[in-house]
Amino acid sequence: MSDSHILVERPQAQPGVMVIRFNRPDKKNAITSAMYQRMTEALHEANGDADVRVVAFLGTEGCFSAGNDMGDFLSYAMSGSTEPPAATLFIKALASCGKPMVSGVDGLAIGIGTTLNLHCDMTIASDRSLFRTPFVDLALVPEAASSLIAPRVMGHQRAFALLVAGEGFSAEQAREAGIVWKVVAAEAVEAETLALAASLAAKPPQALKIARDLVRGKTDEVLVRMDEELVHFTAQLRSAEARAAFEAFMSRKA
Ligand code: COA
Numbered sequence: 001m002s003d004s005h006i007l008v009e010r011p012q013a014q015p016g017v018m019v020i021r022f023n024r025p026d027k028k029n030a031i032t033s034a035m036y037q038r039m040t041e042a043l044h045e046a047n048g049d050a051d052v053r054v055v056a057f058l059g060t061e062g063c064f065s066a067g068n069d070m071g072d073f074l075s076y077a078m079s080g081s082t083e084p085p086a087a088t089l090f091i092k093a094l095a096s097c098g099k100p101m102v103s104g105v106d107g108l109a110i111g112i113g114t115t116l117n118l119h120c121d122m123t124i125a126s127d128r129s130l131f132r133t134p135f136v137d138l139a140l141v142p143e144a145a146s147s148l149i150a151p152r153v154m155g156h157q158r159a160f161a162l163l164v165a166g167e168g169f170s171a172e173q174a175r176e177a178g179i180v181w182k183v184v185a186a187e188a189v190e191a192e193t194l195a196l197a198a199s200l201a202a203k204p205p206q207a208l209k210i211a212r213d214l215v216r217g218k219t220d221e222v223l224v225r226m227d228e229e230l231v232h233f234t235a236q237l238r239s240a241e242a243r244a245a246f247e248a249f250m251s252r253k254a
Contacts (some may be wrong), residue, residue, distance in 0.1 A: 006038040008045075014194050016053035016201030018046050021060075028066035028108060029059050033086035043093040053201035053208070056193055057103040057116065062186070064103075064129070067111025073138075074246040077237055085234060087112060091144040094119040095222045100200050100212055104193030105129045105171075106186050114162070115144040117179060118153070121212065124193045126186040129171040131179070137166050139241035141232045148225040153178045 007021040020042050022029035046052040059065055072086060094101070094116065103117050106126040114131045117123045125131075135142055142150075142163040150159035154177040161167040162177075174180040184192050200208065236242050 005032065006035045006042070008038070008042045010052075011194065014198040014201065016051065017056055017194065017197040018042065018052045018054070019056050019058055019194075019197075021058045022063075022065050023060060025060040025063060027069070028063050028110075029113070030066045030069040031087070031112065032069045032072055036086050036090040040090045040093045043090075043097050046099050047097060050205075052099060053203075053205055054197045055097065055099050055101045056197040057101065057120065058190060058193060059104075059106060059113075062107040062128070064105040064107060064109040065111075065113030065116075066108055067113050070246055070249045073237065074243065074250055077239075077243040077246060080238070082234075084230060085237060087143065088230060091115075091119075091226055092223060095145065095219050095226065098209065100208065102193055102197050102200070104189045105131075105180075106189045110134070112144060114179075115142070115146040118144065118146055118149045121216075122181040122196060123179065124182050124184060124189055124196065125171040125174060125180045126189045127171050127183050128186055129174070129180075129183075130168050131162070131171075131174045132166065132168040133163055134166040136164055138245045139239055140236050141229060143226070143229050143233050145222045145225040145229065147229060148222060150179070 005024040007023045009019045009021065011017060011019060020039055024030065043055065046055050068087060076085060101120045103120040103123045105117065105123060107129055109117065109129060109131045111133055114133050133142065133146070146163055150163055158177045162169060169177065171180060171183045175183050
């Protein structure tokens with residue numbers, strides 16, 4: 001990848017904030033293996049650096065992320081690999097991150113572009129955002145412990161609609177379902193997200209950490225569910241039905 005597909009910044013105007021930004025707009029910020037790796041490194045860096053108080057995920061104008069890179073999915077499906085999929089270390093780093101995480105979503109949030117937000121403590125979304133996880137349509141299954149977290153947050157019916165039926169949620173529906181904190185105009189997403197991150201970063205760090213840990217609860221069961229999901233996700237990635245779905249996407253413009 002070009003290193004610039006993930007930008008990791010520490011804006012001077014927001015002390016204590018690390019921004020992790022998807023920056024591959026020509027591919028709708030689809031996430032490659034190298035991008036997962038860079039984000040994982042950044043989360044480890046944030047965890048180990050007392051100067052980082054809050055992590056903020058951002059995308060580009062009109063697009064948070066279209067999810068896992070479909071070309072990478074297809075390569076994995078054809079490789080016969082038994083290695084864990086590329087996102088594995090990243091989703092575990094998300095679950096284990098000891099710093100508050102916020103996200104600012106403007107536009108498309110597909111697949112892990114949606115499930116990443118389930119690990120964020122507060123998400124701000126533009127009114128033109130769309131949250132969608134077409135896992136089953138791609139012959140895949142929910143990941144990132146979304147099968148555990150989403151039903152708890154939004155109840156069975158809405159979690160089923162999102163994760164199994166592949167229904168799209170508007171920003172307002174996502175807010176009503178409890179996976180978005182606030183809906184704002186598109187041009188306000190970035191400023192509001194950074195202001196929110198900065199206000200959290202300015203709080204007494206020890207109290208912030210304890211309060212966050214209490215509200216989030218233990219991560220053990222989240223990590224266990226990730227592993228359970230991964231067994232099925234990995235098997236499905238190698239299935240003929242998934243491969244057909246990836247090939248259909250890759251050749252749809254031909
Ligand atoms: N992986 C790889 N490339 C992707 C991608 C993905 N997940 N999502 C979009 N892109 C690429 C497209 O191939 C296209 O590239 P090209 O210009 O070289 O052909 C470019 O991004 C623009 O996408 P396009 O499909 O033309 O835009 P759109 O506005 O018509 O549709 C989406 C946007 C996100 C609805 C559509 O691209 C899509 O369905 N992507 C797949 C999303 C997905 O299923 N992700 C995995 C979830 S588990």
